[in-house]
Amino acid sequence: PAPDTRLYVIDLEADPPALIDTVEVGQQPSGMAINQAGDLALIANRAGNSISVVSIDGKQVEHVGDVDMGGQVAAVAIAPDGTRALAAKFPEHTVALLAIDGQSVTYDGQDIPVGLWPYNVAITPDGGLALTADNGASGASDGHVDTVSVIDLEADPPRAIDKVVVGDGPEGLAISPTGEIAVAILLNGSAAVPKDAWFANPNGKVVVLKIDGKEVTKAGEVDVGGLPEGVVFSKNGSHLYVGNYTDSDVSVLKVEGSTVTHTGHSLPLPGQPASMRGSHP
Numbered sequence: 001p002a003p004d005t006r007l008y009v010i011d012l013e014a015d016p017p018a019l020i021d022t023v024e025v026g027q028q029p030s031g032m033a034i035n036q037a038g039d040l041a042l043i044a045n046r047a048g049n050s051i052s053v054v055s056i057d058g059k060q061v062e063h064v065g066d067v068d069m070g071g072q073v074a075a076v077a078i079a080p081d082g083t084r085a086l087a088a089k090f091p092e093h094t095v096a097l098l099a100i101d102g103q104s105v106t107y108d109g110q111d112i113p114v115g116l117w118p119y120n121v122a123i124t125p126d127g128g129l130a131l132t133a134d135n136g137a138s139g140a141s142d143g144h145v146d147t148v149s150v151i152d153l154e155a156d157p158p159r160a161i162d163k164v165v166v167g168d169g170p171e172g173l174a175i176s177p178t179g180e181i182a183v184a185i186l187l188n189g190s191a192a193v194p195k196d197a198w199f200a201n202p203n204g205k206v207v208v209l210k211i212d213g214k215e216v217t218k219a220g221e222v223d224v225g226g227l228p229e230g231v232v233f234s235k236n237g238s239h240l241y242v243g244n245y246t247d248s249d250v251s252v253l254k255v256e257g258s259t260v261t262h263t264g265h266s267l268p269l270p271g272q273p274a275s276m277r278g279s280h281p
Contacts, residue, residue: 182216
């Protein structure tokens with residue numbers, strides 16, 4: 001496979017939803033974030049070592065520029081107020097800070113050191129904290145524990161203030177729209193490992209993290225399917241959906257405060273889910 005450069009624009013108001021445009025961005029677009037105003041998207045290009053800036057005006061989507069990140073970026077998140085963004089620099093074990101002013105996005109080289117191989121980054125609804133899923137083994141599962149890093153975005157300058165041990169291979173990451181909890185999705189030896197490996201498991205895990213001000217603590221874990229990657233909360237935060245890549249289904253979990261339980265239901269899919277996105281207020 002070779003890195004692609006295409007961003008697909010889908011009209012969700014059409015019946016059925018329809019592909020209406022294809023926009024050229026950087027090489028290997030991997031992470032994406034759309035601001036709350038709905039007029040700007042940022043695309044993390046892994047092979048392109050860049051962030052593509054994309055304007056949104058109704059159904060019109062246009063690539064307006066690129067920001068050189070000086071290294072590979074795996075994911076990007078935009079703060080709720082739309083004035084800055086964070087980008088996970090996967091092989092450099094850092095998170096980059098970007099400033100946003102309208103459609104102008106700048107990077108001054110300021111990075112925050114986090115855990116090893118940060119694959120995803122998310123920001124709390126109040127904009128006070130950011131979390132990173134520190135994958136640990138260069139994108140693989142190896143049986144050893146890894147972390148979620150906690151970044152205080154209200155500090156000047158923003159800084160890493162804690163690391164929470166979660167387990168083997170956190171990849172997916174999501175924060176509830178209520179801001180009460182976050183979840184880290186563990187590979188847990190369920191992907192691309194020899195079946196006789198000491199850390200091999202048929203199932204991945206959801207690790208629940210309770211958020212209390214600046215304090216983030218592990219509150220529990222739930223088994224899901226094989227190679228879980230995509231994860232999203234329902235709009236009101238009452239349910240959690242986890243895409244299991246090797247099982248081609250979505251696990252449905254119930255959220256009550258900081259307690260998350262598996263409902264026992266899964267949604268079968270015609271393909272393998274690698275990523276998921278939801279709509280929050």
